[in-house]
Amino acid sequence: MNADTLSILFDNTDGNSLKRESVSSSIANMIVDYITAKKLKPGDQLPTEQEFMTHLGVGRNSVREAVKMLSFLGVVEIRKGIGSYITDSISSSALNPLVLSLAFEQGLSMDLLELRILIDSGVGAIVIDKADEDGIALLEKTNEQIGESIRNLDQDTIPLKELDFAFHQAMFRIAGNSLVEKIGMAVYKLFNFAMEKSMVADPEQAYQNHKLIIEAIKERNKAKLIENTRKSLAVWSKFV
Structure with missing residues (x-):
C-alpha cells in the first residue's frame, strides 16, 4: 500500500485513540469507519500488519484478531501470501456496529x-x-x-x-x-x-x-x- 493511501487512512489516528480495553474491536471498527467514509472501497487492499502496528502502535495479535473477525463477518478477504482486501460485495448488516460488538464477545456467554x-x-x-x-x-x-x-x-x-x-x-x-x-x-x-x-x-x-x-x-x-x-x-x- 502506497504512502499516500496510508496517510489518508491513518491521518489523525494513532494508538492513543484506540480503546485500550478492546484494541482488536477498535481496529475493526476503525476499518469499518474507513469503508463507510469511502476511504476504503470494495476490492481495496488493507494496510499490512506491520503498517497497522507502526502507525497505530498496536500489537500484531490485535491486528490479526481484528482482520480475522472482519473476515468472519464477510467484510475482509484474506488472500494467503498476498494480503487482506475489502470484499467486492459487503452485506450492510456486516457493517452494523451491533454485529461487530456481538462478534467480539468472548466466547459463548x-x-x-x-x-x-x-x-x-x-x-x-x-x-x-x-x-x-x-x-x-x-x-x-x-x-x-x-x-x-x-x-x-x-x-x-x-x-x-x-x-x-x-x-x-x-x-x-x-x-x-x-x-x-x-x-x-x-x-x-x-x-x-x-x-x-x-x-x-x-x-x-x-x-x-x-x-x-x-x-x-x-x-x-x-x-x-x-x-x-x-x-x-x-x-x-x-x-x-
Whole structure:
C-alpha cells in the first residue's frame, strides 16, 4: 500500500485513540469507519500488519484478531501470501456496529445464551399470531430436510447446521419483522461453532426440538412454545 493511501487512512489516528480495553474491536471498527467514509472501497487492499502496528502502535495479535473477525463477518478477504482486501460485495448488516460488538464477545456467554432464548421465544410468539397453513408447511418441510439429512449422514447432504439455520430463517420470514430479523440473525451467527459441535454430538436433537416448536405453533399455544424453546436451547449451556 502506497504512502499516500496510508496517510489518508491513518491521518489523525494513532494508538492513543484506540480503546485500550478492546484494541482488536477498535481496529475493526476503525476499518469499518474507513469503508463507510469511502476511504476504503470494495476490492481495496488493507494496510499490512506491520503498517497497522507502526502507525497505530498496536500489537500484531490485535491486528490479526481484528482482520480475522472482519473476515468472519464477510467484510475482509484474506488472500494467503498476498494480503487482506475489502470484499467486492459487503452485506450492510456486516457493517452494523451491533454485529461487530456481538462478534467480539468472548466466547459463548450466558448473557448471549439468554439473548438467544429471548429472541427465539419472542419470534415464536409472533409466528403463532401470523403463521398460516403455508407458513407452517414451510417449517415442516424445512425440518423434514433436517430429518432426511440425519438419516443419510454418510451421504453428501446439506450440512445440518445450514438446515438448522434455514429453519430459523423461515421463522423470521413468517414473523415478518425486519428489525427483529436483523438482530436475530446477527446473534445466530455467533452460535456457528456451538451449532457444529451440537449437531455432531446429537444430530437428532434439533429435529425433535423443532417438531415441538411446530406443534406449539399449530396449537397457537404461546406458553408451550416458550417452554419448548427453553428446553431446546438448554443444550447450549454446555458450551458456555
